[in-house]
Amino acid sequence: MAVLNVLIYPDDHLAQVCEPVTEIDDALRAFIDDMFDTMYDHEGIGLAAPQVDVQKRVITMDIEGDKTNQIVLINPEIIASSGETGIEEGCLSIPGARALVPRKEFVTVKALNRHGEEFTLEADGLLAICIQHEIDHLNGVLFVDHISKLKRDRIREKMLKLKKQIARAKE
Ligand code: GNR
Numbered sequence: 001m002a003v004l005n006v007l008i009y010p011d012d013h014l015a016q017v018c019e020p021v022t023e024i025d026d027a028l029r030a031f032i033d034d035m036f037d038t039m040y041d042h043e044g045i046g047l048a049a050p051q052v053d054v055q056k057r058v059i060t061m062d063i064e065g066d067k068t069n070q071i072v073l074i075n076p077e078i079i080a081s082s083g084e085t086g087i088e089e090g091c092l093s094i095p096g097a098r099a100l101v102p103r104k105e106f107v108t109v110k111a112l113n114r115h116g117e118e119f120t121l122e123a124d125g126l127l128a129i130c131i132q133h134e135i136d137h138l139n140g141v142l143f144v145d146h147i148s149k150l151k152r153d154r155i156r157e158k159m160l161k162l163k164k165q166i167a168r169a170k171e
């Protein structure tokens with residue numbers, strides 16, 4: 001059990017394009033377990049590795065939050081998508097902020113699981129939105145990059161203040 005530190009926007013480490021995973025070994029599986037611990041500790045439905053400052057293409061998800069449908073996506077690729085949808089999204093790296101983000105309604109994603117086996121997943125609803133949100137993270141994109149500059153700048157200032165508070169509390 002290890003809850004990792006979650007980076008808060010704005011942070012250059014959240015804005016990088018992550019590297020594909022080349023080796024799926026016990027060390028990576030231990031890291032994935034830590035990602036799940038971190039995700040549940042923060043009550044998130046998904047987490048991408050760059051949020052814990054690891055620039056690799058790894059995602060954990062659990063939409064229900066009851067551990068019955070834990071999903072791991074390694075090197076995910078959206079191979080088909082259709083329709084239009086959008087909800088008020090949140091992000092563990094942008095705590096307290098929400099915004100309506102346009103997304104595809106249906107996605108088919110191809111990825112490797114924690115054993116390195118390829119699988120495809122067809123998703124709709126919240127899972128489809130979460131998949132797109134998490135893959136964005138792997139490409140250095142946050143939900144605030146999909147909204148107006150005015151709204152983004154407001155959220156940015158809020159987060160800068162929050163980060164200062166956190167830094168002061170750590171002194
Ligand atoms: O916990 C999360 N909730 C959420 C709600 C609406 C759309 C996307 C998400 S993902 C987010 C966790 C997170 O930041 N993942 O990167």
Ligand code: NI
Binds near residue numbers: 090091092093133137
């Ligand atoms: Ni996020």
